[in-house]
Amino acid sequence: MKLVEKFEQARGPFYTFEFFPPRTEQGFSNLLLRISRLADLKPLAINITWGAGGSTKNQTLDLASLTQREYGIDTVMHLTCTNMMQGSVDDALRAAKDIGIQNILALRGDPPRGEEYWIPTDPRFTHALDLVTYIRSTPEFSEAFSIGVAAYPDGHSDAVHNEDEEIEHLKAKVDSGADFIVTQLFYDVDNFLRWLQKIRARGITVPIIPGVLPIQTYASFLRVTKLCGTYIPDAIRADLEPIKHDDQKVKDYGVSLAVKMVRRLVDEGGLRGFHICTLNLEKSVERVLENLGWTPRHAKVQNKLIAESPGSAEQPTDTNTELIVTPASATSSATTGLAAHVPKDGDTGKGEANYAATWDEFPNGRFGDVNSPAFGTQDLWGGFGRIPPIGSRPSTLADITALSLRFLRGEITSYPFSPAPLSSESQLILPHLLRLAKNGWWPVGSQPAVDGLQSDDGTVGWGPAGGYVYQKSFVEFFASEDIVERLEKAIGKVKGVVDFLAGNKMGDLRTSMQATERNAVTWGVFPGQEIVQSTIIEQESFITWKEEAFSIWTNWASQFPPGSQERRLLEGVRDTRWLVNVTHHDFKDPDALWRFLFEDIGLDDPSLI
Numbered sequence: 001m002k003l004v005e006k007f008e009q010a011r012g013p014f015y016t017f018e019f020f021p022p023r024t025e026q027g028f029s030n031l032l033l034r035i036s037r038l039a040d041l042k043p044l045a046i047n048i049t050w051g052a053g054g055s056t057k058n059q060t061l062d063l064a065s066l067t068q069r070e071y072g073i074d075t076v077m078h079l080t081c082t083n084m085m086q087g088s089v090d091d092a093l094r095a096a097k098d099i100g101i102q103n104i105l106a107l108r109g110d111p112p113r114g115e116e117y118w119i120p121t122d123p124r125f126t127h128a129l130d131l132v133t134y135i136r137s138t139p140e141f142s143e144a145f146s147i148g149v150a151a152y153p154d155g156h157s158d159a160v161h162n163e164d165e166e167i168e169h170l171k172a173k174v175d176s177g178a179d180f181i182v183t184q185l186f187y188d189v190d191n192f193l194r195w196l197q198k199i200r201a202r203g204i205t206v207p208i209i210p211g212v213l214p215i216q217t218y219a220s221f222l223r224v225t226k227l228c229g230t231y232i233p234d235a236i237r238a239d240l241e242p243i244k245h246d247d248q249k250v251k252d253y254g255v256s257l258a259v260k261m262v263r264r265l266v267d268e269g270g271l272r273g274f275h276i277c278t279l280n281l282e283k284s285v286e287r288v289l290e291n292l293g294w295t296p297r298h299a300k301v302q303n304k305l306i307a308e309s310p311g312s313a314e315q316p317t318d319t320n321t322e323l324i325v326t327p328a329s330a331t332s333s334a335t336t337g338l339a340a341h342v343p344k345d346g347d348t349g350k351g352e353a354n355y356a357a358t359w360d361e362f363p364n365g366r367f368g369d370v371n372s373p374a375f376g377t378q379d380l381w382g383g384f385g386r387i388p389p390i391g392s393r394p395s396t397l398a399d400i401t402a403l404s405l406r407f408l409r410g411e412i413t414s415y416p417f418s419p420a421p422l423s424s425e426s427q428l429i430l431p432h433l434l435r436l437a438k439n440g441w442w443p444v445g446s447q448p449a450v451d452g453l454q455s456d457d458g459t460v461g462w463g464p465a466g467g468y469v470y471q472k473s474f475v476e477f478f479a480s481e482d483i484v485e486r487l488e489k490a491i492g493k494v495k496g497v498v499d500f501l502a503g504n505k506m507g508d509l510r511t512s513m514q515a516t517e518r519n520a521v522t523w524g525v526f527p528g529q530e531i532v533q534s535t536i537i538e539q540e541s542f543i544t545w546k547e548e549a550f551s552i553w554t555n556w557a558s559q560f561p562p563g564s565q566e567r568r569l570l571e572g573v574r575d576t577r578w579l580v581n582v583t584h585h586d587f588k589d590p591d592a593l594w595r596f597l598f599e600d601i602g603l604d605d606p607s608l609i
Contacts, residue, residue, distance in 0.1 A: 001074055002146035003103045004179040006044050007207045007273060013266065013294050015274045016076065016209070017285065018047040021059030022373045023544050027280075028059070031373035032066060033356060034282050039073055041289055042296050047105060047182075047275070050078040050092075057092065065099040076103040076148065081125030089125060089134070093141050105148040105182060106131040106173075129173050136177030149178040151208070153186045153195045154231045163195075167202055180206050182275045185213040185224070187257070188231050189264050196269055210265055213277040214284040215254030217363055217462075218244040223420060245456050247362050248464030255287045262292060280373040282357050362463040362524070362534050369533070370541035395565040397440060400573070404442040408433055416556045417444040417549070424459050429473070432594045436477055439603055444549065444579075445476035447521070447535075449590045455524060462534065467526035473593040474521055474537065474583040484510055484578050486601050498596055501539065501581045503546040505553075505574055515539055521583055537583060546579045 007014070017038060022028045035046065048064045050057070060077065068075040077096050081089060096104065108128045125131055128149055135141045151170050155163060170181070181204070186192050196208065215221045218240060225232055236257065243249040265271045278285050289295050360372035369375060394400050407415040408422060408430065426433065428448045436443050448471065450460050455467035462469060484502045491498050491512045499519060501511045513519065522535035553574035560566040584593035597603050 001102065003045055003074065003076060003148070004146045004207065006074065007180065010044065010272065013272050013274075013292075014044040015276055015289070015294070016045045016047055017043045018049065018275060018277045019063070019280055019373075020049040021063050022280065023375055024370050024540055026371040026540075027373045027375050028063070030356075030371060031063070031280055034280070034373055035067060035073070036071060037357065038278075038282055038285065039071060040296070041286065043073070044273070045074040045076050045103065047076040047078060050080050050107070057088075061092070061095050061099070064096065064101055068100050074103065075101050076105050077101050078105045078107055079131065080107045081128065081131045089131070093135065093145075097141070097144050102145055103148065104135065104145045105150070106135070106178070107150055127169075129169065129176060132173050132178050133176045146180070147178045148180045148182050148209075149173045150184060151181045151199075152184045152229075153192045154184070154188065154229060156229070163198075167199060167204075170199070171202055171204055174204055174206055178206065181208045183208065183211045184228055185211045185230055185277060187225075187236055187261070188233050189261050191231065192265070193269050196271075207273060208271070209273045209275045210271060211275045211277060212258055212262060212288075213279070214258040214288055215240075215250060216279060216281060216284065216361075217247055218250050219363070220279070221250075221254075227419065245458050245461050246465045247462050251284060251361070255284050255291065258284075258288045259291045262288070281361060283361060286357070359532075362532060369536045370538060370544065371536075375541065375544075393560070393566050395569055397569070397573075400442065400569075401437060401440050404437040405434065408437055408443075416552050417442075428459065429475075429594075432598075433475075435598065436475070436603065441477045441479050441483065441603060443475055443477040445474075445581075447471050447474060449473040449584070449587045449592070451588045455526065462522075463524045463532065464526055467524050467529075469522070469524045470587055471535075472519075472521040472583055472585055472587045473590065474581060475593065475597075476579065476581045478573070478577040479580045480576070481578060483601075483603070484580060487580065487582065488512075490596075490600050494596075494600075497585055498593075499537075499583050499585070501537070501542045502578045503543060504576075504578045505550045509539070509543065511539065513539060519583060537581065542581055549579050550574055 003016075017035075019031060019035065022031050046067055048060050048067070050060050064075045064077045067073045077092075079089070079092055079096075093104070106128045108126075108131075124134060132147055132149060135145060135147060149170070152166065156166060174181070183192075192210065199208065213224065221240075224230070239253060239257075240250065243253060262274055265274075276285055276288070286295075360369055360374055392399070392403055394403060403412075403415055406412045407418065410422060413421045422430075425448065426446055429446060433443045433446060448460070450469060450471035452468045452470060453460055454465075455461045455463050455469050456465045457469070460469060460471065479502075481504075487500050487502065488510055491500055495512070499512045501509070501513065503509045517538060519537045520533040520535070521537050523531055523533045525531055553570055557567045557570035557574065560570075582593065582597065584596060586592040
């Protein structure tokens, strides 16, 4: 069913959920279980994101097909037009139509990086407006879809236009055939209400669905708001400051804040529908709707009260269209072989399904569990990451080394492998990271050894307070094949003490680990819970990250014209270096990993550079 028609039929508050295609097969399977459980909350529809330039096209279509056809959930497929190859827009629209999808969120997507004029693109599509116009003007698609578009209450992160210009552009998209609007996330409700009034005054009358993102962790909150250009009110910053090292309190605050925001938007803005960004997690979403009193359970209670009221006629008040019953497979455990979070007092539900809802809550993202649907969290409505502005033109290996050292020393706040400054945790091992970088082995990921520090520690703590956290030390860096061979020989002599994974762009993999071996490198012990393993290193997760890491070299190189010295250098590094991960299992000795690398392997040897 078309979403705009469902908006009209909804008799009360309604909501949609947003998911992104997971990066691994197991994450994909577990997301289906997660969606099937969240379907019990009766969302009006779910949204499936589309990676920049079609980077997740197959996964998006596969996921959308399952949710639309097999689960019977109306699905909104995101579709971007930037860098889409000739004919790919038609292919995507036909595929969506064939699987019964009737709703598209038309987005521009990430802008071309640098001078990407040499990548073949369809000249018809440079903005979301072009995509809307094309769909509405093409007989094959014009009546097939309800089209949504994006709006940015805090301004677009690219800051190309001022607010009035952005509103005019939004009006043009609506005039061209868009029939609903979904906003980017925001936290300044006062500004949103002002913006909403301005939008309506301009004559934009289609439904506006605010984007709501419950805060999951303090670090992810800062990252996402920075990437989206979201304004954070001072009051929210002040509220988060004293609790930022307690993940559970941050999560609780995120739920409470989302509930307060939604209530204000209903009471003061007259809004009925909301778009909830899940980040492929479920517990906070469930808690927000429970606290709002919007779940089907609440609707049944309200119906019963109305039916039992003296003199009142029995009236249905369910706000959402009924969904097909969840498949039986959804009752199977998604936590096989994993430590699960035991429900706390106040959590709804008991047993296996509830564990599946919470086992990957702390933390989520790149350094998490490859089985988690949230592994490799995407930037909202874009790709897995953008190359930040560098401001330098590396033409030699020494230039790359200098850039890496500047980032590690805090002289610059981002570089291609990190959109954010060096973490305080990495500062604990900074001399070792600098030593690696000085020798041309540029580090891109690491963590220090930790032996039972309190979970609310301001540097390495995570999860709820009152627990203790542990870490094995590891480091990831780019190295030559000679280093990989040295590592392989040295680790063979200390089997069981050190493990490594190394891969290159061509797909070659060398490792001391078995294909199914899982190395928990971060875990926590919390009151009333089983041991929680929040970070797992294994072949599948490493290969997933390796592919992204080498794509970063490609994207960085694409900022420079073909044939330029800078591009030849960066592509040469991409084609010849290996990404290496080395983990030391002695978490009680903070220097064990570094003695192994610098004394046993001899990474300071000038002949290796």
